[in-house]
Structures are given as C-alpha cells and as structure tokens.
Amino acid sequence: MLVLTRKRxxxxxxxxxxxxxxxxxxxxxxxxxxxxxxxxxxxxxxxYKEILEENRRAALSGPIDVEELKGLVPPQGRSDHEPAEPKxxx
Numbered sequence: 001m002l003v004l005t006r007k008r009x010x011x012x013x014x015x016x017x018x019x020x021x022x023x024x025x026x027x028x029x030x031x032x033x034x035x036x037x038x039x040x041x042x043x044x045x046x047x048y049k050e051i052l053e054e055n056r057r058a059a060l061s062g063p064i065d066v067e068e069l070k071g072l073v074p075p076q077g078r079s080d081h082e083p084a085e086p087k088x089x090x
Contacts, residue, residue, distance in 0.1 A: 006022045007022065017037050018034065018040065020034050022031055
C-alpha cells in the first residue's frame with residue numbers, strides 16, 4: 001500500500017483522470033473529494049462489498065425463465081403507446 005501525506009485542499013492523482021482531494025480534517029475523520037469520470041464507479045468499501053455479495057447471490061440463484069420476462073418488454077418495432085392492431089377507418 002502506498003501511503004501519502006496530504007494537507008487540506010491538497011490532492012493526489014490516480015492515473016490521468018482521477019483526483020482525490022483532502023476536503024476537511026476534523027479529529028479522526030478525513031473528508032475526501034473524488035473527481036473521476038462517470039464511467040468509473042466510486043463506492044465506499046462497505047457498499048462495494050455489498051454489491052459484490054449481491055452479484056454473487058444473483059449468480060448462484062436458479063435459472064431465469066425467459067418466458068416470464070417476455071411480457072416485460074414490448075415487441076420490437078412497437079412502443080407501449082401504439083395499438084396492437086391498426087384501427088379500421090370509417
């Protein structure tokens with residue numbers, strides 16, 4: 001593990017796109033700000049571990065019945081707002 005010393009308002013760069021800035025130091029708590037592209041997920045470690053566990057549980061769950069999912073998505077080429085069949089003209 002790399003350990004760096006930073007003061008308030010000082011930053012470190014991770015690669016070219018991620019900046020970690022010390023925002024505030026109060027007692028034994030440090031607030032940090034993270035600037036990163038939206039494509040890079042940033043989570044607190046406990047949240048990240050929960051995401052991993054949920055993904056593991058989902059992967060171990062039983063198979064998904066594709067027939068049950070068909071009703072959730074409208075047929076291709078038709079939106080939910082269009083009628084299923086064209087209306088007859090008077």
